[in-house]
Amino acid sequence: MSTADPAAHLMNTYGRLPMTVSHGQGVYVWDTSGRKYVDALAGIAVNTLGHNHPRLVPALQDQVSKIMHSCNYYHIPLQQQLADKLVELSGMSNVFFCNSGLEANEAALKMARKFGHGKGIDKPEIVVYDKAFHGRSIATLSATGNEKIQQGFGPLVEGFIRVPMNDIAAIEKATAHNPNVVAVFFEAIQGEGGINPMSADYLRAVRKLCDERDWLLMIDEVQCGIGRTGQWFAHQWAGIQADVMPLAKGLGSGVPIGAVVAGPKAAGIFQPGNHGTTFGGNPLAMRAGVETIRIMEEDGLLNHAAKVGAHLHAALVRDIGSLPGVIDIRGQGLMIGIELNRSCGGLMQRALDAGLLISVTADKVIRLVLPLIITEKEADEVVALLAPLVRQWLAETAPAA
Numbered sequence: 001m002s003t004a005d006p007a008a009h010l011m012n013t014y015g016r017l018p019m020t021v022s023h024g025q026g027v028y029v030w031d032t033s034g035r036k037y038v039d040a041l042a043g044i045a046v047n048t049l050g051h052n053h054p055r056l057v058p059a060l061q062d063q064v065s066k067i068m069h070s071c072n073y074y075h076i077p078l079q080q081q082l083a084d085k086l087v088e089l090s091g092m093s094n095v096f097f098c099n100s101g102l103e104a105n106e107a108a109l110k111m112a113r114k115f116g117h118g119k120g121i122d123k124p125e126i127v128v129y130d131k132a133f134h135g136r137s138i139a140t141l142s143a144t145g146n147e148k149i150q151q152g153f154g155p156l157v158e159g160f161i162r163v164p165m166n167d168i169a170a171i172e173k174a175t176a177h178n179p180n181v182v183a184v185f186f187e188a189i190q191g192e193g194g195i196n197p198m199s200a201d202y203l204r205a206v207r208k209l210c211d212e213r214d215w216l217l218m219i220d221e222v223q224c225g226i227g228r229t230g231q232w233f234a235h236q237w238a239g240i241q242a243d244v245m246p247l248a249k250g251l252g253s254g255v256p257i258g259a260v261v262a263g264p265k266a267a268g269i270f271q272p273g274n275h276g277t278t279f280g281g282n283p284l285a286m287r288a289g290v291e292t293i294r295i296m297e298e299d300g301l302l303n304h305a306a307k308v309g310a311h312l313h314a315a316l317v318r319d320i321g322s323l324p325g326v327i328d329i330r331g332q333g334l335m336i337g338i339e340l341n342r343s344c345g346g347l348m349q350r351a352l353d354a355g356l357l358i359s360v361t362a363d364k365v366i367r368l369v370l371p372l373i374i375t376e377k378e379a380d381e382v383v384a385l386l387a388p389l390v391r392q393w394l395a396e397t398a399p400a401a
Contacts, residue, residue: 195337
């Protein structure tokens with residue numbers, strides 16, 4: 001049955017822009033009319049290796065021809081292979097595989113509660129943060145620090161204590177004399193909240209606090225992990241290690257995947273029957289993860305992300321950093337936020353019209369989360385397209401009241 005609206009039978013959950021992607025190559029995509037765009041969004045930090053990567057695609061085709069899914073009643077060797085690599089890269093102990101960042105974060109919250117119950121705490125509480133985003137299930141939504149997206153879904157899950165970022169005195173005050181606290185949960189760099197990094201000093205201070213109080217340090221690396229900042233995981237810049245680390249997005253370069261990596265303190269929390277998934281750890285997703293990391297290592301993409309990210313950041317600072325209305329240009333590696341002093345959601349459409357895919361998050365922050373394969377020349381192309389749009393937007397709009 002044909003209809004005038006191609007999305008007529010889809011739930012109205014997304015404010016989509018008027019463009020339909022046909023295909024991609026490298027850091028570029030084309031729409032169904034044949035128009036070319038620079039992809040500075042990478043499917044929201046998912047397409048680590050860009051589009052149609054010449055070594056990833058044949059590997060996935062090979063896997064599809066063998067087996068895509070069995071189930072977790074049986075051994076899946078690719079799970080062990082990917083788990084071995086994630087343990088090696090993180091210095092942690094073991095891994096549970098799922099299908100998304102939300103699922104990974106949900107599993108982390110269950111681990112924290114079970115950890116607490118194991119210590120005799122009947123109502124465990126978890127410290128979470130202002131502006132955080134951990135997903136849209138009821139539990140992860142409750143952990144998220146955004147009242148706008150929580151509206152209409154109450155009652156939320158209890159057991160969360162909310163604190164501001166980068167303020168160790170605030171977390172000490174909020175948890176004082178509370179024996180029910182079991183974990184601290186945050187993004188090393190907040191993504192949806194506006195590309196807000198935790199400082200290295202703060203990360204080290206929270207690690208110390210968790211050690212002193214026997215809490216789990218749970219670091220959500222769903223958006224900022226998998227090499228995006230120039231380290232495998234963004235918290236590694238602070239020289240610390242998490243107890244629980246949810247991953248997803250870039251781990252599969254476009255194939256849905258999630259993982260929860262546990263350190264020694266958390267490695268034994270889940271036992272048979274405590275958690276599970278039908279699709280998690282399926283052979284296709286595992287092959288995508290194995291090949292993504294293999295290609296990243298072979299091509300030196302961590303150093304590349306750090307180098308090109310620094311080049312892009314410097315170019316943005318040079319071209320638009322001093323404009324009245326630009327508050328900050330921040331982030332690390334190929335995860336960059338440009339904060340304006342006004343709402344700028346309309347820039348997504350203007351960028352699309354100019355041939356550039358970007359995101360605006362937290363109302364005022366232009367988010368760039370680019371494929372890790374992007375070259376300095378291609379990064380310059382992003383700046384050349386984006387800078388005049390920012391200048392024009394600032395000239396035509398008023399600052400927030």
